[in-house]
Structure formats: C-alpha cells, structure tokens
Amino acid sequence: MAKLTIIQAINQALAQAMEQDPRVLVLGEDVGKNGGVFRATDGLLERFGEQRVVDTPLAESAIVGSSVGLAIGGMRPVAEIQFFGFIYETMDQIGTQAARIRFRSQGRYHVPLVIRAPYGGGVRTPEIHSDSIEAFFAHSPGIKVVTPSTPHDAKGLLLAAIQDPDPVLFIEPMRLYRAFREEVPDEWYEVPIGKARIAKEGEQVTVIAWGPMVPVAEQAAVQALESGISVEVIDLRTLSPLDLETITASVQKTGRAVVVHEAVRSGGLGAEVAAAIQEHAFLSLEAPIMRVTGYDTPFPVPSVEDLWLPDTGRVVAAIQAVMHY
Amino acid sequence: MDIAQEFPIQRVIDEEGQLVGDRSGVSDEQVREFYRWLVTLRTLDQRAWNLQRQGRIGTYPPFSGQEATQIGAVAALQKDDWICGSYRDWAALSYAGVPLSYPLLNSMGHAVSGRIPDGVNALPVQVVIAAQTLHAVGLAWSSALQNQGRVALTFFGDGATSQGDFHESLNLASVVKAPVVFLCQNNQWAISVPIARQMNSQTIAQRALAYNIEGIRVDGNDILAVYQTLREVVGRVREGRGPALIEAVTYRLGAHTTADDPTRYRPSEEEQRLSHGEPVARLRRYMLGNGLLTEDENKQVEEAAKATVEEAVQAAENFPKGSPEEVFDHVYAELTPQLRQQRAEFQQRIQEGGTARG
Numbered sequence: 025m026a027k028l029t030i031i032q033a034i035n036q037a038l039a040q041a042m043e044q045d046p047r048v049l050v051l052g053e054d055v056g057k058n059g060g061v062f063r064a065t066d067g068l069l070e071r072f073g074e075q076r077v078v079d080t081p082l083a084e085s086a087i088v089g090s091s092v093g094l095a096i097g098g099m100r101p102v103a104e105i106q107f108f109g110f111i112y113e114t115m116d117q118i119g120t121q122a123a124r125i126r127f128r129s130q131g132r133y134h135v136p137l138v139i140r141a142p143y144g145g146g147v148r149t150p151e152i153h154s155d156s157i158e159a160f161f162a163h164s165p166g167i168k169v170v171t172p173s174t175p176h177d178a179k180g181l182l183l184a185a186i187q188d189p190d191p192v193l194f195i196e197p198m199r200l201y202r203a204f205r206e207e208v209p210d211e212w213y214e215v216p217i218g219k220a221r222i223a224k225e226g227e228q229v230t231v232i233a234w235g236p237m238v239p240v241a242e243q244a245a246v247q248a249l250e251s252g253i254s255v256e257v258i259d260l261r262t263l264s265p266l267d268l269e270t271i272t273a274s275v276q277k278t279g280r281a282v283v284v285h286e287a288v289r290s291g292g293l294g295a296e297v298a299a300a301i302q303e304h305a306f307l308s309l310e311a312p313i314m315r316v317t318g319y320d321t322p323f324p325v326p327s328v329e330d331l332w333l334p335d336t337g338r339v340v341a342a343i344q345a346v347m348h349y
Numbered sequence: 350m351d352i353a354q355e356f357p358i359q360r361v362i363d364e365e366g367q368l369v370g371d372r373s374g375v376s377d378e379q380v381r382e383f384y385r386w387l388v389t390l391r392t393l394d395q396r397a398w399n400l401q402r403q404g405r406i407g408t409y410p411p412f413s414g415q416e417a418t419q420i421g422a423v424a425a426l427q428k429d430d431w432i433c434g435s436y437r438d439w440a441a442l443s444y445a446g447v448p449l450s451y452p453l454l455n456s457m458g459h460a461v462s463g464r465i466p467d468g469v470n471a472l473p474v475q476v477v478i479a480a481q482t483l484h485a486v487g488l489a490w491s492s493a494l495q496n497q498g499r500v501a502l503t504f505f506g507d508g509a510t511s512q513g514d515f516h517e518s519l520n521l522a523s524v525v526k527a528p529v530v531f532l533c534q535n536n537q538w539a540i541s542v543p544i545a546r547q548m549n550s551q552t553i554a555q556r557a558l559a560y561n562i563e564g565i566r567v568d569g570n571d572i573l574a575v576y577q578t579l580r581e582v583v584g585r586v587r588e589g590r591g592p593a594l595i596e597a598v599t600y601r602l603g604a605h606t607t608a609d610d611p612t613r614y615r616p617s618e619e620e621q622r623l624s625h626g627e628p629v630a631r632l633r634r635y636m637l638g639n640g641l642l643t644e645d646e647n648k649q650v651e652e653a654a655k656a657t658v659e660e661a662v663q664a665a666e667n668f669p670k671g672s673p674e675e676v677f678d679h680v681y682a683e684l685t686p687q688l689r690q691q692r693a694e695f696q697q698r699i700q701e702g703g704t705a706r707g
C-alpha cells in the first residue's frame with residue numbers, strides 16, 4: 025500500500041498491466057520520452073521499450089483506428105488522447121468502427137481497446153482542452169464509458185477496462201490528477217465496470233455525480249448537513265452502462281435526486297439519469313429531479329471558468345430546492 | 350529522385366550573417382523594417398514568458414525562433430488576403446495588424462483576443478492541430494468563386510502534417526485549384542516528438558509531389574529568403590496556377606508552451622547547435638556587417654521595442670474585465686430560450702455573490 029494521486033495510480037495500473045500481459049501496449053502523442061503531458065505514462069518507455077510505448081505521429085484518427093486493428097489482431101492497445109476535446113478528431117473511428125465491429129462481424133471479432141483521455145475544467149487551459157463530452161459516447165452503443173474520481177478507483181477501473189473484451193473510453197478528471205492522495209493497494213485489483221459507488225451515505229436526498237464533480241457533491245453534502253439535510257452521494261464511475269440498481273435503490277430510500285455534471289446541460293447524461301429514475305422510482309419521488317450542470321455554451325475562457333462550472337453553492341441550492349419542493 | 354536536390358533550401362543569409370543569395374527584392378529600408386519587427390516581437394515573446402512565470406498571464410506558447418517565417422510570409426501578402434493560423438502564430442497576426450496586447454490577452458483568458466479587429470483578414474487562432482488548413486482551402490476557394498483575387502495563407506506545424514486534415518487540404522486545394530499557400534513551420538518538434546519520428550519522409554515539401562502542386566523548402570530563420578520566396582509563390586498562386594506547399598525550416602527555440610519542460614526530451618547539444626542560426630541574431634549580424642545597422646542604432650531599436658512591448662503589457666493588464674455573462678453571447682446569432690433562461694440564472698447567482706449560496 026502506498027499513498028498515491030490519481031495520476032500515480034493510473035501510471036501504476038498501466039505498468040502492472042504491461043508487466044502482466046505482453047499484449048498490452050500504450051500509444052499516443054508524447055506518451056514515450058515525455059511520459060505523457062500529465063506524466064501518466066512516465067517511466068514506461070524505459071521499462072517496456074519503444075515497441076510497447078509508442079510515440080505516434082500527431083493523428084488521433086490514426087491512433088484509434090490503428091488501435092482497432094491492433095486489438096482485433098490480438099494486441100491490447102491502451103490509446104491516449106492527449107485531451108478529451110481532441111477526441112473529436114477520431115469520433116468516426118470510435119463511433120462507426122470501434123463500437124460496431126462486434127456487431128458488424130456478428131461476434132466474430134471484438135475490440136478490446138482502452139482509450140484514455142483527461143477531461144474537465146478548473147485547470148485554466150486553452151480552448152478545447154477542458155470539454156466534457158462524455159454524453160456523445162454514452163449515446164454510442166458498443167463502447168463503455170468509465171470515469172474514476174479517486175486514486176483507488178482509477179487503478180482498479182483502469183485494470184478492469186484493460187481486461188474488458190469491449191472498447192472502453194476511460195476519461196480522467198484532469199483537475200483531480202494531483203488533488204489528493206489515498207491508499208492504493210500495490211497488487212493487482214479490479215473495480216468492476218458497471219458498478220456505481222456510494223461515496224457518502226445519507227437519507228433525504230440522493231446526489232449523483234461523476235469524475236470531477238464527485239468532490240463538489242461530497243462538499244455540498246457536508247454543507248447540507250449543517251442545515252440538517254442528510255445527503256447520499258453516488259459516484260457513478262461507469263457512465264455507460266449505468267448502474268440503475270444502485271441509483272434506484274438510493275432514490276427509493278431518499279425520495280429526492282439531484283444530478284450534477286460539468287458537461288453542458290442540454291442532451292447531457294443528467295437527462296438520461298433523470299429519465300431512468302422516474303422510470304424506476306416514480307412512486308418514491310417527493311420532488312422533481314434537478315440537474316446542476318454546465319451552461320449550454322462552449323467551455324468558457326479561464327476568467328469565467330469558476331463561475332461557469334457547477335460548484336458547491338449551486339449543488340446545495342438544488343438540494344434545498346428538492347427538499348423544500 | 351534525389352530529394353535534397355529536388356527541394357533545396359532557399360536561403361539569402363546564412364547563420365553567420367553572410368549574404369549567400371540574391372536579396373535584390375528587398376530594399377535596405379525594408380530590411381530595417383523587418384529587423385525592427387523581429388526585435389519587437391522577440392521582446393514581446395520573452396516578456397510574455399516572464400509574465401507567465403510571474404503568474405500574470407496563463408499558459409503561453411512562445412514563437413521565438415519562428416518570427417522570420419511569420420513576418421516574412423505575411424509581408425508577402427496583400428491587405429485583403431486571408432490568414433489562418435494556430436496558437437503559435439501571434440507574430441504573424443501582430444505583423445498583420447492585430448494589437449500586440451492580444452497574445453497576452455489570449456493567455457490571460459480574455460475572449461476578446463478571438464475578435465480579430467476589422468480590417469485584418471485573419472481567422473482567430475485555434476488549437477486543433479491542422480484544422481485551419483481546411484478553412485484556408487475554403488476561403489481561397491470562395492475567393493476564386495467570387496473572382497476576388499484573394500489568396501489564403503495558412504500556417505501550421507510539422508506535427509500537423511500527420512493529420513488527415515492536412516492531407517485532405519492539399520488534395521482538395523489541388524483538385525479545385527484553390528489559391529492557397531500552405532506554410533508549414535517545421536520547427537523540428539511537436540511537443541516532445543521530433544520530426545524524424547513524425548514522418549519517414551526526408552522533407553515536408555516533397556509531399557507536394559503526391560498532390561501535384563508546387564513544393565518549396567526555405568530557410569525559415571532567414572526573413573529575406575522567406576519574404577522573397579513567398580512573394581513569388583503568392584504571385585503565382587494569385588494568378589490561378591494552383592496551391593503551393595512551403596516548408597519553412599526553423600527551430601523552436603524554447604519550450605512548447607510555458608507548461609512544457611523540454612529538458613525531458615530534447616538534447617541541449619541540439620538546442621545550442623540549432624539556436625545559433627536563429628532569425629533575430631542572424632539578421633543583426635548581416636546588418637551590422639553590411640552597414641545597415643550600427644551598435645547605437647541597434648540599442649535604439651531594442652529600447653523602442655521595449656517601450657512598445659511595455660505599452661502592450663499595460664494595455665493588456667488594463668483591459669477591462671468583461672462581464673461574465675458575455676459567455677452567453679455569440680453562441681448563436683440570437684439567444685435560444687434555454688440560453689436566455691440560463692443567463693438569467695447565471696446573472697442572479699453573480700448578484701447574490703457568486704458561488705456560496707445555501
């Protein structure tokens with residue numbers, strides 16, 4: 025056991041996966057000598073060599089498209105997209121290829137591919153570097169979408185993603201990369217894909233969040249308790265497929281739900297979660313399901329970022345609104 | 350085919366400041382003017398780096414080493430021509446008429462830096478590698494369709510040549526004979542990836558062959574070579590003889606951005622070797638050695654540059670902070686009902702003191 029940050033936990037998971045399975049290779053822009061722009065792949069080139077830690081030419085579609093072939097051909101590629109916003113370059117290879125090969129080939133071929141990408145705001149980046157566009161992929165059958173919010177889950181989920189027989193988009197909350205440390209087991213372990221985590225137990229309101237919004241939701245829960253409201257926080261961890269069981273059980277207990285995401289509001293995953301809740305827990309609901317989200321604009325310039333992003337105050341306000349509906 | 354022979358590097362002044370080519374296309378006054386710009390923009394770039402280190406601006410992508418390519422190329426354009434660049438092309442934009450405060454405002458996170466002032470025909474800088482090369486094709490194409498006689502010049506890096514967009518640009522422009530000049534700034538690095546790892550071709554210029562367009566290599570640290578080459582190429586392109594690909598061979602003198610640490614991946618021996626021919630010192634050597642500049646005049650140029658840059662810093666730092674709800678402007682021509690409601694909520698939150706509520 026060692027106390028690791030999220031970025032260190034990811035680095036450790038990659039190293040262990042490569043150690044254990046010679047088919048695993050890491051490819052992407054600046055992942056080799058530079059160790060990735062966030063150092064997620066630091067030290068891997070020295071340990072595993074240029075055949076397995078590949079600085080690719082600057083071409084996202086080539087990274088993902090060739091990974092599809094590598095995966096079908098028997099390798100276990102872990103592709104890095106330097107920032108989630110640049111995944112637009114390879115939407116086609118993900119949406120029409122990686123996600124559909126199993127279906128197209130009627131099960132003859134499958135694509136055990138992991139695509140990693142840092143995402144989210146709060147880091148004062150240039151344009152496109154902070155986008156949260158997970159909903160596009162949750163809306164694409166055939167690819168799973170996973171996002172950790174803690175070092176422990178980062179390692180366990182990444183190892184599970186690498187073991188998964190289907191393509192997994194693994195998005196990493198950039199602002200939490202080095203935000204805190206926690207105990208992470210040295211040995212191999214997996215956190216199952218498709219299982220949410222109760223980050224904090226509570227009785228009156230369920231707040232559902234993922235990735236960078238989990239600490240915001242947890243803080244809001246602490247503040248809400250000061251005014252006597254007991255909040256349960258669910259960290260979804262897997263955005264597709266959703267863990268409806270955990271969500272439903274929680275809302276059946278609390279009777280109220282707030283969904284928090286950094287991504288823009290309209291067409292966001294919050295709408296899917298809300299729809300699922302009213303389908304499965306309608307009779308338990310004491311109030312409409314509320315959403316706290318980014319606004320329907322492109323991600324703003326750094327000077328406006330803090331106001332634009334959902335924060336504790338907005339989440340607390342939504343908690344109070346559903347309490348006093 | 351002998352690629353080196355097919356694509357020789359055009360050059361007028363060598364690293365030591367010796368005249369090795371024909372500079373008959375550039376007057377002494379123009380040389381002095383270029384030098385003033387080179388010094389001013391180098392001063393700005395270095396100042397920006399320091400401002401970032403002091404926490405006064407955010408992430409900044411330095412263009413030091415690439416001033417000659419950017420200035421020399423824009424100098425070969427006419428006022429109406431289009432410029433499509435990326436994050437590192439503020440020297441080009443500044444020379445084209447965008448205020449020197451804009452690169453600073455950009456790194457301070459002011460949205461205004463995207464609003465290219467009227468009269469300058471340039472798209473805002475954008476970060477998605479190679480995307481702007483296609484916009485240039487469309488702009489040039491639209492000029493041809495409307496008989497405007499305008500050329501589009503697009504800047505991009507060596508890394509950008511790996512993107513599909515780049516190849517699609519060359520092919521489409523060639524097919525429709527769009528009057529576009531593709532100017533690759535081969536600064537040898539794409540963050541940590543050296544050009545030898547980016548491609549297995551000997552040159553970038555040779556890619557023109559595959560698309561049946563003109564391909565030229567020029568010493569990108571030699572402003573006179575860049576300017577004279579571009580003037581000829583722009584002329585031919587404007588006449589409707591099809592697009593051209595120019596590879597300006599240069600060197601990124603420093604880090605990729607202020608967030609990058611090149612000591613992790615780049616040998617300092619290379620830095621020393623390739624920095625020697627950098628454009629500002631090169632032109633200075635030439636001018637000092639050929640009676641175009643005295644040491645005293647050089648001091649004056651440097652002092653004037655400092656003053657100009659100081660004004661730009663002042664302008665940037667005194668720039669009024671926009672009101673945050675402007676983030677809702679310019680998403681569409683008109684606010685949608687959703688955006689109108691969201692803006693009202695946003696304004697109310699700000700009035701109530703921003704974040705802490707409940």
Ligand SMILES: Cc1ncc(C[n+]2csc(CCOP(=O)(O)OP(=O)(O)O)c2C)c(N)n1
Pocket residue numbers: 053082084106110113437476477478505506507508509510536538539540601605
């Ligand atoms: C589509 C896309 N992928 C990745 C990035 C991240 N990135 C920013 S600059 C850069 C390297 C670009 O190299 P080059 O084209 O040579 O331009 P230079 O930075 O050297 O000017 C990368 C990978 C990006 N901005 N856009």
Ligand SMILES: [Mg+2]
Pocket residue numbers: 506507508534535536537538539540
């Ligand atoms: Mg480059």
